[in-house]
Amino acid sequence: MATCLQRDLSAPPPIPQEGIDAALAVLRSGWLHRYGETLGDASEVSMLEAEFAASLGARYAVAVNSCGSAMYLALLCSGVQRGDRVLMNAFTLAPVPGAVAHAGAEHVLVEVTSDLVIDLADLERKAEASGARFLLLSHMRGHIADMHRLMALCERLGITVIEDCAHTMGANWAGQPTGTFGRVGCFSLQSYKHVNGGEGGLLATDDEDIAARAILHSGSYMLYGQHRARPPEAVFDRWRDVTPNFSLRMSNLVAAAARPQLAMLAERARIWNDRYGRLAAALAPLPGIRLPHRPQEEGFVQSSIQFAVSGIGDARFANFLERCRGRGVYLKWFGAAQATGYTSVSGQWRYLADPHTPPNTAAVLERLCDMRIPLTLTDEECATAATIIAEELATARST
Numbered sequence: 001m002a003t004c005l006q007r008d009l010s011a012p013p014p015i016p017q018e019g020i021d022a023a024l025a026v027l028r029s030g031w032l033h034r035y036g037e038t039l040g041d042a043s044e045v046s047m048l049e050a051e052f053a054a055s056l057g058a059r060y061a062v063a064v065n066s067c068g069s070a071m072y073l074a075l076l077c078s079g080v081q082r083g084d085r086v087l088m089n090a091f092t093l094a095p096v097p098g099a100v101a102h103a104g105a106e107h108v109l110v111e112v113t114s115d116l117v118i119d120l121a122d123l124e125r126k127a128e129a130s131g132a133r134f135l136l137l138s139h140m141r142g143h144i145a146d147m148h149r150l151m152a153l154c155e156r157l158g159i160t161v162i163e164d165c166a167h168t169m170g171a172n173w174a175g176q177p178t179g180t181f182g183r184v185g186c187f188s189l190q191s192y193k194h195v196n197g198g199e200g201g202l203l204a205t206d207d208e209d210i211a212a213r214a215i216l217h218s219g220s221y222m223l224y225g226q227h228r229a230r231p232p233e234a235v236f237d238r239w240r241d242v243t244p245n246f247s248l249r250m251s252n253l254v255a256a257a258a259r260p261q262l263a264m265l266a267e268r269a270r271i272w273n274d275r276y277g278r279l280a281a282a283l284a285p286l287p288g289i290r291l292p293h294r295p296q297e298e299g300f301v302q303s304s305i306q307f308a309v310s311g312i313g314d315a316r317f318a319n320f321l322e323r324c325r326g327r328g329v330y331l332k333w334f335g336a337a338q339a340t341g342y343t344s345v346s347g348q349w350r351y352l353a354d355p356h357t358p359p360n361t362a363a364v365l366e367r368l369c370d371m372r373i374p375l376t377l378t379d380e381e382c383a384t385a386a387t388i389i390a391e392e393l394a395t396a397r398s399t
């Protein structure tokens with residue numbers, strides 16, 4: 001009988017005991033909401049913000065209820081107004097165009113390369129043609145563009161960069177953490193990200209006005225003094241009476257579960273990258289499989305693996321995916337006609353003014369496979385997963 005992978009690839013990283021204890025303490029105390037008239041600045045959320053800002057080397061961090069909310073606030077507080085155009089990679093996930101739509105802005109879709117990063121030549125073309133002054137850049141699936149070239153280009157074109165680091169917490173380009181290149185970095189604590197808080201987002205910035213506005217918008221009930229990683233009072237004085245409360249706060253329960261994981265990020269990155277390396281080494285030599293090139297400057301944290309398959313028609317490719325799934329290797333496919341679990345491409349976002357998948361991106365995604373790497377995947381399971389993919393690809397080609 002054919003070997004199967006006896007492992008749920010969708011299992012999120014477990015909450016460490018320290019996080020469980022802290023979450024229980026929050027539950028017992030009843031202080032789930034981050035603010036209280038008599039509270040100081042040591043709530044779990046305030047501590048998480050301060051620790052996260054310090055880990056990035058950012059001046060300020062603001063915790064919210066999702067990365068989608070963080071991106072929405074980042075756009076708004078960076079000056080995006082209704083009807084403004086926002087550049088974004090065409091290959092990303094639904095919360096990104098959602099944040100642009102939430103801000104009332106118009107999407108300008110930019111191609112990605114076969115290495116799954118934004119195409120800088122197309123970015124320049126689209127920026128000039130559209131007049132857009134904002135870029136919401138996704139480091140999609142952990143793939144990081146040449147941030148030095150990208151920032152130089154955006155500076156020359158007068159474009160404000162907001163980084164979507166939902167897939168790059170703990171990652172860097174040439175030693176500088178992602179999320180610190182642009183004006184704002186946005187991170188996710190959703191269960192499938194590098195730190196599992198269930199739901200949650202973090203916005204990091206050195207800009208005092210953006211930080212104060214994001215705190216006020218997130219819904220601080222004028223208790224912003226209870227934030228540790230916050231700008232001086234005088235900055236809030238500029239914004240406090242003109243900034244609506246959107247109630248996008250993070251709960252202390254989420255922060256309690258997340259804080260110990262933040263401290264474990266470097267070790268988690270080592271494990272994920274080790275598993276990625278094993279899978280990549282086994283898959284790369286297979287005929288008709290291509291893995292994205294990873295430049296030396298790219299300090300990724302790879303909790304998933306992507307590879308493109310070539311030389312196989314639609315029906316055989318669908319059969320290959322089906323057979324892999326039947327043996328426990330669940331591969332997601334961004335090229336499918338219909339968006340399904342955690343996939344979708346820009347042509348399927350029909351609420352856009354001009355929904356389409358740019359041609360090069362469509363070609364890149366056509367046969368792109370995407371596999372989650374659970375933190376608990378063993379060396380042996382990496383080998384089994386790669387064997388199953390190799391065997392089923394060979395079968396699909398020969399039938």
Ligand SMILES: Cc1ncc(COP(=O)(O)O)c(C=O)c1O
Nearest residue numbers: 066067068093095164166188190
């Ligand atoms: C590329 C990307 N950006 C942003 C997000 C938003 O994260 P959240 O679910 O915290 O809103 C996700 C979530 O899956 C994502 O995949």
